[in-house]
Amino acid sequence: MARPMRNRAEPDEVRAAILEVAEEHFRRIGYQKTSVADIAAALKMSPANVYRFFPAKSAIVGAICSRVTAETQALGFAIAASGGTVAERLTRYLVEIHRHNKATLMNDERLHDMVSAAMEENWTAIKAHIEVMRGIVSGLIREGIETGEFAEGDPDLLGHVVKTSFAAFVHPKLIEQCCDQDMEPIARKLVDILVNGLKKRD
Amino acid sequence: MARPMRNRAEPDEVRAAILEVAEEHFRRIGYQKTSVADIAAALKMSPANVYRFFPAKSAIVGAICSRVTAETQALGFAIAASGGTVAERLTRYLVEIHRHNKATLMNDERLHDMVSAAMEENWTAIKAHIEVMRGIVSGLIREGIETGEFAEGDPDLLGHVVKTSFAAFVHPKLIEQCCDQDMEPIARKLVDILVNGLKKRD
Incomplete structure (x- = not known):
């Protein structure tokens, strides 16, 4: 489920969007099978950008x-x-x-x-x-x-x-x-x- | 550690030998990495023979x-x-x-x-x-x-x-x-x- 972020979104908004998309992936695909790259792709972000908010999938x-x-x-x-x-x-x-x-x-x-x-x-x-x-x-x-x-x-x-x-x-x-x-x-x-x-x- | 069984060993003896070799493998190599085939090979038995005594590794x-x-x-x-x-x-x-x-x-x-x-x-x-x-x-x-x-x-x-x-x-x-x-x-x-x-x- 792609959910691209607007440019210049507020950090809190980006954080919330990452969590929402991640939870949806973890529930649908499973925790082990979801990568940070999958989450980033669904948000049309780079993985590096996700890592700016969360240092790891854990x-x-x-x-x-x-x-x-x-x-x-x-x-x-x-x-x-x-x-x-x-x-x-x-x-x-x-x-x-x-x-x-x-x-x-x-x-x-x-x-x-x-x-x-x-x-x-x-x-x-x-x-x-x-x-x-x-x-x-x-x-x-x-x-x-x-x-x-x-x-x-x-x-x-x-x-x-x-x-x-x-x-x-x-x-x-x-x-x-x-x-x-x-x-x-x-x-x-x-x-x-x-x-x-x-x-x-x- | 190969530990070949004598021919015509008593069933209790075979059982004990399987357990001994299995425990040695589990402790040395780890449970997940040891297969029934490994245990059988160390005893110079066929896996089928091990399965006569234990239906599964579990x-x-x-x-x-x-x-x-x-x-x-x-x-x-x-x-x-x-x-x-x-x-x-x-x-x-x-x-x-x-x-x-x-x-x-x-x-x-x-x-x-x-x-x-x-x-x-x-x-x-x-x-x-x-x-x-x-x-x-x-x-x-x-x-x-x-x-x-x-x-x-x-x-x-x-x-x-x-x-x-x-x-x-x-x-x-x-x-x-x-x-x-x-x-x-x-x-x-x-x-x-x-x-x-x-x-x-x-």
Whole structure:
């Protein structure tokens, strides 16, 4: 799909156009089979011009993944800000993020390939995403400590621990490997045990 | 390394020889670069003869991985049978299995490739291994329930939940992705929270 750029387009516009065309190519043709030259050709640009905006194909997929992960983050923030006890929101967080990631990845093999490639090649973007999600969990735990629902503790450390224990439910590779199982009852029970473990002892 | 088989060797002997030569090739040359024909040639056999014992290269790597996983299982059983409270043994289980898997995978890139290939191609062997490890965790939790250290509950379900929460510490892919971090304090804190959550409320 050729989408020639006007002369003298604004840098932000060029960046957005590269990302749009790249994502369309990655989804239609696959990440591995698309080259920077293909993306440049579709925009009637030189590859050198694409490289002025993105130093490598991995940087392009990183930017696209940032948009995908931003959706997950928005879901996480919405759940954290929704009503109910911290325990209820932690359960909702784990079950809904699991469901979201599973639905996104399982229904869209090309997207899955793209995310896998990003995880291999552009770990920085994924790491930033994991940090944001950990921040949401830490925030919920901080709230639980402040309201007395949980015992005293370091919310950053506890958030790190709880987020790490969620890996099997949210990590693309593990969702893929467990996709024949219904993980939701396990997720609910895990949050029950963790919440019970974080509570004050009477 | 050619290792011709005697004529009229026992089937078990042939099987063992194929595995030995295959492992030596996988470690020296790499899993992807070794073909069944290479393994057969080193044994002065026809590929058809190798296929009489293993229907595919993935079956060979599966059998080798079963030996690697058997080591991890032996470590798990030894920890479960060692002294101390269930809480102490669960901590030791998670920390030592994490350390073992990290050391095994990080120090031996070829082995890591082999295990990754097995996970992709021979999920049955890995699934059987996960089931054994889950059984060890369930056994510890059953013991905790029986001695009154933990509240009443279904040890199989609870073992499944606890084992699933350990994924980030024991799964090769996740160990690889987190290998720049010291995960041990996180592992210890996770077991603390889980044990606290499994305890009877006074």
